[in-house]
Amino acid sequence: MQTPPLVDELPSRNLDLLNQVRESILLPLADAFAAELDGIGSGLFELADKAPPALQKDYFDAIQELRRERESLVARFRAHLAKAWQALEAGRPLSVERTLSRGNDLTLVADTELEVRLAVRNLAGAIQQQWRPELMRLDRYLGFIAGGFRLDGDSNPIGPEHLGVAVYAAFSTAGLATRAQLASVRLCEPGMVERVGILYEGLERQLLAIARNVDLPEGRSRRRGIPGQPAAMRESPDWISRFFSQWQGGQRSAPGNPIDVHARGDHELLPAELHRLLQGARTDTGPDASGAGARPLSPRELASALSLLQTAPHGGFDEIDAAVDLRTGLHREVLAHAVKLGVDPGTVRIDPGDADTLDLVAMLFQALLAESQLRPELRPVLGQLLAPVAKVALQDPRLFVRDSHPVRRLLNMLADACDGNPAETAAELALLAQVQGITARVVRDFDEHLGVFLQAEAEFGAYHEQYRRRVEIAERRAAELQRAEERRLDARARAGTALDARLRGRTVPPVLEDFLRRPWLQHFERIALREAAADGPLQASALKLADGLLSASDGPAGRDDAWLEAQRPVLQRIYSEAGLAAAPAGVAAGALLDVLLGLQAADLPPPELPPAPAAPVAIEDAADSPLPEESPEQLGFDIDTAEYFQALPLGTWLDFVDRLGRVQPGKLAWVSPISGRRMFVNRRGSRFCVASPEQLAAMVQLGRLRLHREEDAFYSAMQSVVDFLDMPAVAA
Incomplete structure (x- = not known):
């Protein structure tokens, strides 16, 4: 693996500006958290007043603990943000996902602890959703001045995800009961959303004024395709910029309930333009809806049908996959399982908005499974998550707008673990066993609470992170091996070029030519590997030896007898390096000198040397x-x-x-x-x-x-879905 560049050599890096940004944002963020801590007490008191007597003590104790430990809580919050910022300044942005994975010890997490983690994720998601355009621009600005990085929610040190981790770090070590921690995080959320947003707006204005005359890189954009391939010709924007960057919908879930399956909210789950594309595709190729007089399935009925489908083997994916495509199969199976719940099939249909969401999830899985190189038996292993993910998407649209959504992260890790995995080594088999266990547990246990996904993400994330670290070590070893082989090939090529230039057009004694083409060539290769510079003193000395021997082979006029005798130990050492024992090496060196001094016939045969080592190859097999x-x-x-x-x-x-x-x-x-x-x-x-x-x-x-x-398998699959939906419009 190539060594990361030094931080001072990074493009567009501006340390002075980075320092200004740090001073203008880190402390105010900590002050915003401190201000929210000061206001939590009244909220906890109201909760205590409404709670049963047995639970009131937890809230009252929390009020006292927050007052007593206020400075420690703020310090822990600030410490995480400082650590993340230092990582950015060092040229290695800190990943929220990998940081949390390293901190997990593969033990089960209590349900109450999952509630706290989910509340922290919701806090981060609320900030991201409210201030999405500003955050997308801040990612660009900070990435540019930090050295040309592409920052996102996982790596932006002042982004919502790192703020969420900082809040978790502050509360997790405080002496609060779990329900009090959960309440504290939820009480912080509304105020943090507003306070942090104001800081983001102010920082964006400052950076915009500075960077007005600078060509900043675009935010997340589509990859440039390989020239000459059809995909390289597409110039449309990526799906986030096109549909979700300015979208303010998706507030269906109530603040205290991650998923509410009983009622449809007033907000759209998907942007209007994406609805239009999905409905157009369904009109042309999708499953036929029921008659105009049929009533739509209620959210509760639809969720129940999906839950019943989820109980089938492989989450019903085998039946869904048997259809023309996953969209058709999912619609058919949802209606079929609604009938099993007692719904009259002739009087119901799927609501158009819900049908759009189901279509999008089905097409997402179709693209994800097609784009990943999967062994045949792994397709239903990943596909069985279709029904649970559809339930999440119907009630929690943050799945599409949050990179850090636990469902999205879990899908990405599972796809990465299965993609191109040949199951040939023990580590690969163990990883696939983990995938099968995690997916089976999600399908078995998920009802309407994201805690199941959060638990699965935490556990599999820790295992997957260990596997990734082993892979990274293997990559570094492979790079070191290739680097050594490249240097050997380069040294051998330089030695061969130098020797061919000296032997061209000359006739030399066989014993000398054999010496130069084998022992001397190997000697030059070894010292070239030791010396970094191509014209180092040891290489110059080796070339001088070859030139002196060739000059002596021209006859008495070019021969220096004293110099030749002085080279006897050098020649003996080079023959020894070629594989001869000490005595035969001395004999071979003496025979070569005798030929050059004219004491022996020039046609003396060369000594027998051990086989030369094989030339290095570029790949193992x-x-x-x-x-x-x-x-x-x-x-x-x-x-x-x-x-x-x-x-x-x-x-x-x-x-x-x-x-x-x-x-x-x-x-x-x-x-x-x-x-x-x-x-x-x-x-x-x-x-x-x-x-x-x-x-x-x-x-x-x-x-x-x-x-x-x-x-990012989720991102890539969504882009493929949008490209597919665009095809009819382009053709028209």
């Missing part, structure tokens, strides 16, 4: 290489495509297609500073392919290489 046998020049390649691969960022995944049509994802993990070749690793971090940009461009010409889905 050439038979597994996806590269075509022909050279890029023979196959032909597009210059623009080659330039695309030259600029391909580290971490990009590509799909390699072998001669039999099998697809293997490969991640760009290292770029050789010597040859410019790119090293790709597979999902377990092993070296998979080493190729030049020209070779990769030739593979594109052959249809053997394409872009893999984005690392």
Whole structure:
């Protein structure tokens, strides 16, 4: 893996501006939290007044504890934000997801603790939803001045997710009863949303004034496709910018209840434009709705039908997947299970708004399953989450607007664990066993409470993080191995070039030529590996030795007898390095000097040396290489495509297609500073392919290489859904 750049070398990095931003935002954020702490007491007192006598003590104790520990709570809140900001300044933005995963010890979490974590997530989601446009711009500004990073909710140190973790860090170590912690977080939410939003607006105005004349990178945008492939021609914006960046709908859930399945709210679950696209696609290709006189299924009836479907083997996915597509299958199975609940099939239909949400979730799963390289038996393992996720989407639209939503995070981790997993090693089999256990538990236990997903995300996230760390270690080892091989190849090539230039057009004694082409060449290669500079003193000394020996082979006029005798220990050492024992090495060195001094015939045969070590190879098993046998020049390649691969960022995944049509994802993990070749690793971090940009461009010409889905599987699948929905409009 390539070493991260030094922070002072990052593009667009502005330490002075970073310091100004830190001073203008971190302390006010802590003050906002402190102000909310001061107001919690009255809210807790009201809750205590309404609570049964047995529970009142928890609230009264919490009031006293918050007053006594106020400064400690604020300090813990501020400490997490400071830690996240320091990570940004160091050039390694802190991930909320990975931070929480490292802190989990794989033990079960109590239901009450899950309630607190979910309340913290809701607080972060409320801030993100209320101030989404401002946050999208702040992500761009901060990422730019910090060194050209693409920040998001997971990595922005002052974003809602890090604020949520800071709130959790503050309350989790306080001596509060769990219900008091839960109440405290919920009481903080309305005020934090307003106070933090005001700070975001002020910071955005400051940064906008500074960056007015600077070309900032766009926010989250679609990846540039590989030139020459159809996907490269699409110029439409990504689905978040198009539909959700300014959308203010989706407030269906009540503040104290994550999912309310009993009534439809007044707010739309999806943006109007997305509704229009979904309804247009359903009119053309979707399942036929019931007659105009049929009443729509109520939210409770629809949720009950989905819950009954969820109890079927694999969550009913086998029956859904048997239809033409998942949209058709989901509609059919929902209505069929509604009938099992006693609903007259001729008098009901699915509400158009609910049908749009079901369609979107079904198409999302269809794209996610298609874009991930899954073994056949894993398709129903992931597919069985369709019914639970549909229930979540119908009642909690934050699924589509929050990167950190527990359902979305869990889907991303599960897809990543299964994608390209061949189940060949013990670690891969164990990871798949975890996937099967987690998905089965979610399908079995999920009713209408997100705590099941939150628990599953926490447990699987911890296991998946351990697996990812092992993969990262394997990637670093693969990069180190490839770097060593590249240096050996480079040293051998330089030695061969230097020797060929000296031997060209000359006739030298066989014993000398054999010495130069084997022991001396290996000697030069070894010292070239030890010296960083290409013209180091040891390499110069080796070249001087070769030049002196060649000059002596020209006859007495070019021979320096004293110098030759002085080289005897050097020649003996080089023969020893080539594999001869001490005595034979001395004999071989003496024979070579005798020939050069004219004391022995020039046609003396060379000594027998051990077999030379095999030349290093670029990948472990050439038979597994996806590269075509022909050279890029023979196959032909597009210059623009080659330039695309030259600029391909580290971490990009590509799909390699072998001669039999099998697809293997490969991640760009290292770029050789010597040859410019790119090293790709597979999902377990092993070296998979080493190729030049020209070779990769030739593979594109052959249809053997394409872009893999984005690392965020949910985001990538949603983009594919929107592209599919756009196709009829484009065709028209």
